[in-house]
Amino acid sequence: NSFYLGEVGNASKMNLVLQLMAGVTMAGLAEGMALADRAGLQQKDVLEVMELTSLACPTILEKGKAIIDANFPTHLPLQHLQKDLKLSLSLGDQLEQPLPLTASANEVFKHAKRLGYGEHDASAVYIRARF
Known part of the structure; x- marks a missing residue:
């Protein structure tokens, strides 16, 4: 599909918005899986239950499996997602748009x-979340 997003630069802004959402989601998944582990829950059970909810999306399930397997084949390097989070924060500053969740996710990354x-x-952010 092609989308006309208006003026030059809007496609880059769209990318930052989507990467922001991916980064915050990934940080949340990592923390949730770390909490489940610390609470004595089986992470595979968390994923199985998640598959029955509205949270079941291919990315979350794929990254959750990577966390369980402790195998992080690189699709999106963590450093690239962190760079995009930083750029999203910069755009937010320029527009005076508060991004507190993004700021927290950026620190985790x-x-x-x-x-x-x-x-x-990027799912390797879980390793940091465990500690």
Whole structure:
């Protein structure tokens, strides 16, 4: 599909909006799976229950399986998603749009990157969330 988004630069803004949503979702999934593990729940059970809810989307289920398998084949490098979160925050600053969840997700991704997971898939943010 093709979309006309108006003036030059709007496609880049659209990309940042979508990457922001992906980053916040990934950070939430990582924290949820870490909490489930810490609470003594089986992560595979979490995914099975999730499949029965409105949260069941291919990306969340795929990344959840990567977390369970501790196998993070790189589809979207963590460092690239963190860069887009940073750019989204910059756009938010320019437009005076508060982005508190994005700011928190960005910090989680920065920490995972500092731990050496920048070139791994973004789902490797879970490794940071476990601690």
